[in-house]
Amino acid sequence: MEGIGIKGMILFGMLLAAVAMLVWGLMGRKPFFSKVKIKIKDNRIVSINRGKSLLIGLAEQKIYLPSSCGGGGSCGKCKCRVTKGGGSIRVIEKSMLTDEEISRGWRLGCQVKVKGKMEVDIAR
Numbered sequence: 001m002e003g004i005g006i007k008g009m010i011l012f013g014m015l016l017a018a019v020a021m022l023v024w025g026l027m028g029r030k031p032f033f034s035k036v037k038i039k040i041k042d043n044r045i046v047s048i049n050r051g052k053s054l055l056i057g058l059a060e061q062k063i064y065l066p067s068s069c070g071g072g073g074s075c076g077k078c079k080c081r082v083t084k085g086g087g088s089i090r091v092i093e094k095s096m097l098t099d100e101e102i103s104r105g106w107r108l109g110c111q112v113k114v115k116g117k118m119e120v121d122i123a124r
């Protein structure tokens with residue numbers, strides 16, 4: 001008896017991917033590679049791929065936050081104010097920011113994952 005062959009395996013893989021995407025959509029999740037609009041305080045609006053860090057996403061739009069650790073969360077130079085969205089602050093950010101900065105919305109751009117619409121102030 002012959003196996004399913006390479007074509008069968010490819011078709012099975014495509015079917016599996018289609019089912020995974022359908023289930024993902026039924027769960028109300030946004031598509032994996034969709035863009036998210038980020039409003040910069042200076043009235044620019046940029047689209048960034050969902051799941052990227054703010055630091056990388058903005059850099060891809062030629063908006064550069066300072067960084068000397070390459071996004072590792074250890075230099076604290078990528079600070080920016082997230083005024084809407086951005087999710088919960090991470091432990092690594094708490095170690096680099098003062099309580100006052102945190103209360104005013106300061107975050108580390110390298111640690112903020114872009115998951116939904118956000119408003120960001122990159123002015124220093």
Ligand code: FES
Pocket residue numbers: 055066067068069070071072073074075076077078079108109110111
């Ligand atoms: S790039 Fe260094 S802490 Fe974010």
